[in-house]
Amino acid sequence: MTKRQLPPLRYAGQRRTIIMITLSQRTQKMSPSYIREILNATQQPDMISFAGGLPDESLFPKQRLQDAAAKMLADTRCFQYGETQGDPKLREWIKNHQIPDTLEVIITTGSQQALDLIARAYLNPGDTVLVETPCYLGALQVFELAEASIITLPQTISGPDIEQLEQILQQHTPKLFYSVPDFHNPSGRCWSLETRQAVAHLLNTYSTLFIEDAPYRALRYEGDHIAQVSDLTDAPTIRLGSFSKVATPGMRIGYAAGAATCIQPLILLKQAADLHSTLPIQRMMYHLLADGLLEEHLPRLVHHYREKSLVMTHMLRKTLGDRISLSDPVGGMFLWGELHGISAHALAKASLENGVAIVPGDVFYPSGHEGPEALRLNFTHASISMIEEGIKRLTHAANML
Amino acid sequence: MTKRQLPPLRYAGQRRTIIMITLSQRTQKMSPSYIREILNATQQPDMISFAGGLPDESLFPKQRLQDAAAKMLADTRCFQYGETQGDPKLREWIKNHQIPDTLEVIITTGSQQALDLIARAYLNPGDTVLVETPCYLGALQVFELAEASIITLPQTISGPDIEQLEQILQQHTPKLFYSVPDFHNPSGRCWSLETRQAVAHLLNTYSTLFIEDAPYRALRYEGDHIAQVSDLTDAPTIRLGSFSKVATPGMRIGYAAGAATCIQPLILLKQAADLHSTLPIQRMMYHLLADGLLEEHLPRLVHHYREKSLVMTHMLRKTLGDRISLSDPVGGMFLWGELHGISAHALAKASLENGVAIVPGDVFYPSGHEGPEALRLNFTHASISMIEEGIKRLTHAANML
Structure with missing residues (x-):
């Protein structure tokens, strides 16, 4: 990822003189998040995204949210x-x-x-x-x-x-x-x-x-x-x-x-x-x-997310074999896959063209540090059938490289 | 207002060695807000507060909030x-x-x-x-x-x-x-x-x-x-x-x-x-x-706040006379009164002891700058009868100085 330097500020409206307001030093050094930029790409229809860190909104506790809102509004x-x-x-x-x-x-x-x-x-x-x-x-x-x-x-x-x-x-x-x-x-x-x-x-x-x-x-x-x-x-x-x-x-x-x-x-x-x-x-x-959110809703979440993590791990191992090393997921929202003989950036790019978004591992290193050939894959947001389809597309992209 | 310098950080728990983490320079220079501190004093029962900048919660649009929450929860x-x-x-x-x-x-x-x-x-x-x-x-x-x-x-x-x-x-x-x-x-x-x-x-x-x-x-x-x-x-x-x-x-x-x-x-x-x-x-x-909040609720708010501002202005002029100069309030939430022959800090202190909170004007100047003998009075939060009682207490405090 090359960092995009922000230009000095130029006022966009009509003006008589061009007035420039310079940004603070700390802001000049900032760059937009690569992941937020990928998330924009994932807005396309039919794109399957393993790129973000989003929970599954179909599992949101709707009735509990209604009840909590009613109690909140009472005071x-x-x-x-x-x-x-x-x-x-x-x-x-x-x-x-x-x-x-x-x-x-x-x-x-x-x-x-x-x-x-x-x-x-x-x-x-x-x-x-x-x-x-x-x-x-x-x-x-x-x-x-x-x-x-x-x-x-x-x-x-x-x-x-x-x-x-x-x-x-x-x-x-x-x-x-x-x-x-x-x-x-x-x-x-x-x-x-x-x-x-x-x-x-x-x-x-x-x-x-x-x-x-x-x-x-x-x-x-x-x-x-x-x-x-x-x-x-x-x-x-x-x-x-x-x-x-x-x-x-x-x-x-x-x-x-x-x-x-x-x-x-x-x-x-x-x-x-x-x-x-x-x-x-x-x-x-x-x-x-x-x-009782944690007592009653959380076990349901854990059940579904665990199942998704197992499906994704199983499929990746089956289709990419020894081209990827995955640690067994014991919690959280992400799989981390170290790639063998594959460029993470090339795979991320080819995958995006195949309709699936993933994040290359070096994004998670400070600028100036080199990262490994690895991928981060989110397994919580997509449904199980989308996970299956997404890993197929990912594997297809890997096979084309 | 004297600025309170924050001491270097000392860990409060049990420990073998005392470990100190120093704050950033910008944080070392910060002081708690005088107004937030006054707001704490106003938590006492029977205290009438003209100190904060709070709207009147009895005018909150309850039904509109209910309706808006219902629409929000539907998606x-x-x-x-x-x-x-x-x-x-x-x-x-x-x-x-x-x-x-x-x-x-x-x-x-x-x-x-x-x-x-x-x-x-x-x-x-x-x-x-x-x-x-x-x-x-x-x-x-x-x-x-x-x-x-x-x-x-x-x-x-x-x-x-x-x-x-x-x-x-x-x-x-x-x-x-x-x-x-x-x-x-x-x-x-x-x-x-x-x-x-x-x-x-x-x-x-x-x-x-x-x-x-x-x-x-x-x-x-x-x-x-x-x-x-x-x-x-x-x-x-x-x-x-x-x-x-x-x-x-x-x-x-x-x-x-x-x-x-x-x-x-x-x-x-x-x-x-x-x-x-x-x-x-x-x-x-x-x-x-x-x-339609602005079309329908806002006029109601304006009506009530205008009435409160008039009551407060009228009472202050009647009871403090030429000891205070008030500009006519044409909007907003505050009266600003310049005092003549009265110390704003002495009046704020005496008022607090009489059960009414006000803010002396110099609080609104950067540290190192001298402010005038003036008061800020909020007229939106208290009810009209509390405004009347509060101005009586304020006048009583002024008369005791």
């Missing part, structure tokens, strides 16, 4: 201005159900906003941030916007290599270490308990703020839940939670939780950023959760 | 991830009803977020921003967070002094000129047409991006609407719109509109900031507007 005070930190009812539910009660929580417009607030609160231009590669694209965007210096650590199958991690912490003392230990986007990987314990131990001795992003944590298809790193360490941590994958993403409700001293600066920044996130939707989310 | 696709720029239906409505159709629009989480995105897109630390004083506090927060150098221009009764403005544009060529020409917060003032034309003319010859914030524009109680400055100039402008004052503020729907080249960078930044604003609420707002 229209939630349409008034509210607290920057978020709806007290929703915060209380999160404190009672998802985080240790010693922690403070701020509700954000998706966990993406939490990431952005963290970067603004803690990073000066040039500060060092450590990420595993491949890395969630939205995090790379935020850290590049903050003009951070990004250091990468290649993922192993069970999380970061502890020796390498210690070396980096020693040599660079990064300001932040950002990671997605549960069902990583894009790799789908899940840190083992041993890795989590070792990382937790390391964090205790280095001055690095650990950001544990866990949007997919509830979408586990095999095995038992593993403790969060932030529960295993005494070091300063901020954990990010999201309801986009277990409720609906359009509602844009996420949160950041950590010690009060870690969260307080985010509240101050959010006040300037947007005063607060929309309250009626926070209240709707509260009612969804209080009425 | 649950709006619960899926959506476009960063905003819901296409709402954008189309805005383009058809509120802005020239050559302009581009981005939906934001209140117009506060639009301001924040503009500052991030256009300002490097040290860049110069021109504001009229007094100034909307949320704008000052955003510009201080962007580490801008803030230049002030004192308001006259009909807008900025044109000679002074030209001098500043010539000498400093500020990157942005931020203003609220319609029923200013906190001063309530409204620029005359002549002033607007003169400012529009000046903008044509200086490389300054004009930000026209118009959240109160629809709340006009006297006279005819006056053209927006951004409609009178060929210079680059971004106008901000908000539905917080005409629908409900908790929904947090605002927008920025301008030439496509001005808006495109905001879209890119918003993608990193929060992907997009909550979609179901954008859709609800679309239905509210499409179903």
Whole structure:
């Protein structure tokens, strides 16, 4: 992907003199997301998309949404201005159900906003941030916007290599270490308990703020839940939670939780950023959760997504054989396939021409870093019959290369 | 107001070693909003508050909200991830009803977020921003967070002094000129047409991006609407719109509109900031507007708010006499009273002790700038009988000084 530099601003209307307003340095460096651009291509009819990270809208809990909306509307005070930190009812539910009660929580417009607030609160231009590669694209965007210096650590199958991690912490003392230990986007990987314990131990001795992003944590298809790193360490941590994958993403409700001293600066920044996130939707989310969304709706989601992941994995192995290496998906929304003897970009391009959209792996690396020949495939959005048809088209494209 | 410096971060939990994570420079400079702190004090029972900028929730259009929610829920696709720029239906409505159709629009989480995105897109630390004083506090927060150098221009009764403005544009060529020409917060003032034309003319010859914030524009109680400055100039402008004052503020729907080249960078930044604003609420707002909110609900609001403004003005003049100078309120949500022989801070403190909250005027000046002895009084939130009681308490406090 070549980064598109934004030109200086030229006013498009009628004018007597050409007036140019230059963008800030950080904005001049930004580029549109490759994935958003692919998503535009997927608007074409008959296109099958494995490119986005979208949940299956046919599984949205329609009746629950109706019920939650009715309860929300019964108290229209939630349409008034509210607290920057978020709806007290929703915060209380999160404190009672998802985080240790010693922690403070701020509700954000998706966990993406939490990431952005963290970067603004803690990073000066040039500060060092450590990420595993491949890395969630939205995090790379935020850290590049903050003009951070990004250091990468290649993922192993069970999380970061502890020796390498210690070396980096020693040599660079990064300001932040950002990671997605549960069902990583894009790799789908899940840190083992041993890795989590070792990382937790390391964090205790280095001055690095650990950001544990866990949007997919509830979408586990095999095995038992593993403790969060932030529960295993005494070091300063901020954990990010999201309801986009277990409720609906359009509602844009996420949160950041950590010690009060870690969260307080985010509240101050959010006040300037947007005063607060929309309250009626926070209240709707509260009612969804209080009425048993996770107990009753989540198992249904897990059942369907697990089935889709198995179908996609099975078909890919059958049709591409040893031209692709897939790790077994134990959770989340993505398969990560390492290609053997195939160019990921050539395959993505040929697939698009065959009516199926996929994302080449190097998109998930910071600019200037070379990525492997790999693919990210989303298995949650398409129906099973579309998955079958899409993998046929993908295989056809691969066979033509 | 003394600014409270945030201490370096200390992790509050149990730990073996004390680990400190320092905040970014911009965050170290931030201070909590004085008004938010006053709002906390107003949570006490029997406190009458003229301090916030809250609409009257007894006037929220409950049936319309119910109807809009029902229409929104009938198409649950709006619960899926959506476009960063905003819901296409709402954008189309805005383009058809509120802005020239050559302009581009981005939906934001209140117009506060639009301001924040503009500052991030256009300002490097040290860049110069021109504001009229007094100034909307949320704008000052955003510009201080962007580490801008803030230049002030004192308001006259009909807008900025044109000679002074030209001098500043010539000498400093500020990157942005931020203003609220319609029923200013906190001063309530409204620029005359002549002033607007003169400012529009000046903008044509200086490389300054004009930000026209118009959240109160629809709340006009006297006279005819006056053209927006951004409609009178060929210079680059971004106008901000908000539905917080005409629908409900908790929904947090605002927008920025301008030439496509001005808006495109905001879209890119918003993608990193929060992907997009909550979609179901954008859709609800679309239905509210499409179903005639402005035609039918707005006149009712204007009627009630006008009555409240008259009651408050009348009572203040009657009880404080020549100790206060009030401009006649022709729109918006605030009265601005210049005090004669009374300290605004002493009066605010004594009033709070008497059970009524008001905001002293110097809060609306950048730190380091001295403000006048003045008060901002909100007349939209309290009922008429509470306004009467509140002004009695305020007068009692003034008489005790």
